[in-house]
Each structure stands twice: as C-alpha cells, then as structure tokens.
Amino acid sequence: MKTDTKERIIGYIKQKNEVTANELAGFLGISAPALYKQLNKLIEDKVLSKSGKPPKVFYYLTPNVTEQAPGLLDQKLANFINENYLFVSPVGSLLEGVEGFNYWCGQNNLSVEKTVEEYEKTLQKYLSLKHGGLLDGRKKIQDTFKEVFLDEIYYLDFYSIERFGKTKLGALLLYAKQSQNKMLIRKIAELVRDKIVQLIKEKKIDAIGFVPPTAQRRVQLQKELEKMLMLNLPVINLVKATGEVAVQQKSLSKLEDRVENARRTIFVDDNRVYKNILLLDDAVGSGATLNETAKKIKDKKMCTGKVIGLALVGSFKGFDVISGV
Incomplete structure (x- = not known):
C-alpha cells in the first residue's frame, strides 16, 4: 500500500525531530510548491509547527498541549476571550483568543472551564476602571511630581494584570519592540487607532508628538506607528539626544534620575504654535518623560491650550517602572 505524502512528511520528521523544507524536498522528491502546500495544511491542522524566517525555517511536530474541545466554552465567554486574550508561545507563535488561552491553560495544567471564569472576573475588574475606553492617570501623576506640566494624561490599557500576566x-x-516586527506593530495600530482618533476629536487636538525612543533599533515602533496610524495631524519634532552611553528610562529606579534623564535627553526641535497638543508614548512608567516633554513645549510657548499625554500601556500600581518595554 502506497503511503501518502502527508504520512511520509510526519514519519520523516518523527525520525529527524526537526527539518528544513530543503531536506523534506530531497527526501520526498517533489516540487517546492507541492511541498509547501502540504506543510501549510499540516501547520493549519496544528500537526506541525515551524520556527525561524526564510531562508532558515525549521519544521517539527507540534507538542501535545491539552486543548478545550470545541463547544464546551460558553459562547459569551468564548467571545470575551477572543476579544481580549493573546499569548505568545515560547517559540514565538502568536496565539490569539481561545486558541491562546487553551494553550496557556494546557502549559500550566489548568482547567480551561474554571480558569476562563477567573480570567473574565479578573479582567472585568480592570476594565471597570476605564472611562470612555481610557484609564485616567491624572491623580497618580499629581501625587508623583511636585510640578505637573501635563494638563491631562491617559493610557489605553494596563501592561499586565494579576495572575494572567500581560494584557x-x-x-x-513587548514583542513588537523586541522583535522589531512590523506585522505586530500593525496589529497594535489597528487595535488602538479608533481610541486615539476618538480622543483627538473629544479633546480637539491640533498637533501630535511621538515620544522618541532611547534604544536604537532598525525598526522603531514609534516611527512605524506614526506612519500606520495615519492621523492627519501636524507632527511636532521631538528629538532624543543621548550622551556617550544611551541610558533608558526603564533602567533607572529612582524618580529623580528618571526626571533628570528626561530633562536632559528629550528636546523639542519645533517652534510652531498650536492650541491643544497630544503627546503619544508607548508605555508609561514614572510619567517623567511625558511630563518633562510637556514642560519644554510650554516653555517654548508652543501651546495655548492643553498638553495631553497618552500612553499605550501603563502599570496598575501607579506609574511603576515597566521593565519589559
């Protein structure tokens, strides 16, 4: 009896543990298009997984992970998970919604049915703190700094929540910055654009400034967001000027050091005047960068109305250091 191509692929990988497409093509004696058709179907069926990027991609059998059988989750809970949950596996697979939640529960030997109810209850607690889709950080920043130059400050979500980790x-x-992955940055832009546009309309924003990063990367998240968000607003030219050694805010634990870092490394290379200005940062730690940037804008008399800060994520415990990003 002739063994079909799918079974031969699985059998070969069982022997070798992990293989490249070139190895498989040589073993099977079939064309590249025919092979990739088989591989893509096996990946879609979760029989195989892959790691790496062309030209070095390795295929291996997907590890057995306890999965929730389809239909056992209440549809309302399933919709909630699909909207809010995302997990990145140890090998870099992006698992969204129920698929990711099942994987995480399997890795931690947890019952999906019980854990999903705990997740909903926990996340709803955090979501209840939002007003109009935003988390208001004004009170905390007023408690943190003697002088506050931001008129308002918000962030779109918490960076992480208890027990379940990152939102x-x-x-x-985190992974968009670490991997410099434009696909992930585009996902971020799609996720946040409507909320940012709504804030711009409500606050009658006339111009926006994207807080520049300290670390030099080939793909800079803020620059990519600026292009992908397409906000159709004048962009204030903010410059990051470091010393001989670039010191990131997240590496500083003392508040006064973070203030000094922001004060001496962020510069406003612009003189245009606007009424209301929005400053967009990726993550709020102490809030020092946004606050000092607002001060410099006001010192240059570039703003006749309000300077409003907005971060994509912030800490639940006030403006703690978010070391991951």
Missing part, C-alpha cells in the same frame, strides 16, 4: 496590548507591545 493583549501589553504582549503585542
């Missing part, structure tokens, strides 16, 4: 936006932000 969907928090996970996307």
Whole structure:
C-alpha cells in the first residue's frame, strides 16, 4: 500500500525531530510548491509547527498541549476571550483568543472551564476602571511630581494584570519592540487607532508628538506607528539626544534620575504654535518623560491650550517602572 505524502512528511520528521523544507524536498522528491502546500495544511491542522524566517525555517511536530474541545466554552465567554486574550508561545507563535488561552491553560495544567471564569472576573475588574475606553492617570501623576506640566494624561490599557500576566496590548507591545516586527506593530495600530482618533476629536487636538525612543533599533515602533496610524495631524519634532552611553528610562529606579534623564535627553526641535497638543508614548512608567516633554513645549510657548499625554500601556500600581518595554 502506497503511503501518502502527508504520512511520509510526519514519519520523516518523527525520525529527524526537526527539518528544513530543503531536506523534506530531497527526501520526498517533489516540487517546492507541492511541498509547501502540504506543510501549510499540516501547520493549519496544528500537526506541525515551524520556527525561524526564510531562508532558515525549521519544521517539527507540534507538542501535545491539552486543548478545550470545541463547544464546551460558553459562547459569551468564548467571545470575551477572543476579544481580549493573546499569548505568545515560547517559540514565538502568536496565539490569539481561545486558541491562546487553551494553550496557556494546557502549559500550566489548568482547567480551561474554571480558569476562563477567573480570567473574565479578573479582567472585568480592570476594565471597570476605564472611562470612555481610557484609564485616567491624572491623580497618580499629581501625587508623583511636585510640578505637573501635563494638563491631562491617559493610557489605553494596563501592561499586565494579576495572575494572567500581560494584557493583549501589553504582549503585542513587548514583542513588537523586541522583535522589531512590523506585522505586530500593525496589529497594535489597528487595535488602538479608533481610541486615539476618538480622543483627538473629544479633546480637539491640533498637533501630535511621538515620544522618541532611547534604544536604537532598525525598526522603531514609534516611527512605524506614526506612519500606520495615519492621523492627519501636524507632527511636532521631538528629538532624543543621548550622551556617550544611551541610558533608558526603564533602567533607572529612582524618580529623580528618571526626571533628570528626561530633562536632559528629550528636546523639542519645533517652534510652531498650536492650541491643544497630544503627546503619544508607548508605555508609561514614572510619567517623567511625558511630563518633562510637556514642560519644554510650554516653555517654548508652543501651546495655548492643553498638553495631553497618552500612553499605550501603563502599570496598575501607579506609574511603576515597566521593565519589559
């Protein structure tokens, strides 16, 4: 009896543990298009997984992970998970919604049915703190700094929540920056654009400034967001000027050091005047960067109305250091 191509692929990988497409093509004696058709179907069926990027991609059998049988989750809970949950596996697979939640529960030997109810209850507690889709950080920043130059400050989501770790936006932000992955940055832009546009309309924003990063990367998240969000607003030219050694805010634990870092490394290379200005940062730690940038804008008399800060994510415990991003 002739063994079909699918079974031969699985059998070969069982022997070798992990293989490249070139190895498989040589073993099977079939064309590249025919092979990739088989591989893509096996990946879609979760029989195989892959790691790496062309030209070095390795295929291996998907590890057995306890999965929730379809239909056992209440549809309302399933919809809630699909909207809010995202997990990045140890090998970099992006697992969204129920698929990701099942994987995480399997990895931690947890019952999906019980854990999903705990997740909903926990996340709803955090979501209840939002007003109009935003988390208001004014009180905390007023308690943190003697002088506050931001008129208002908000963030779109928490970076992480108790027990379950990073939020969907928090996970996307972390891995987008670490991997310099434009696909993940685009996911972030799609996730946050409507909320940012709504804030711009409500606050009658005339111009926006994207807080520049300290670390030099080939793909800069803020620059990519600026292009992908397409906000159709004048962009204030903010410059990051470091010393001989670039010191990131997240590496500083003392508040006064963070203030000094922001004061001496962020510069406003612009003189245009606007009424209301929005400053967009990826993550709020102490809030020092946004606050000092607002001061510099006001010192240059560039703003006749309000300077409003907005971060994609922030800490639940006030403006703590978010070391991951």
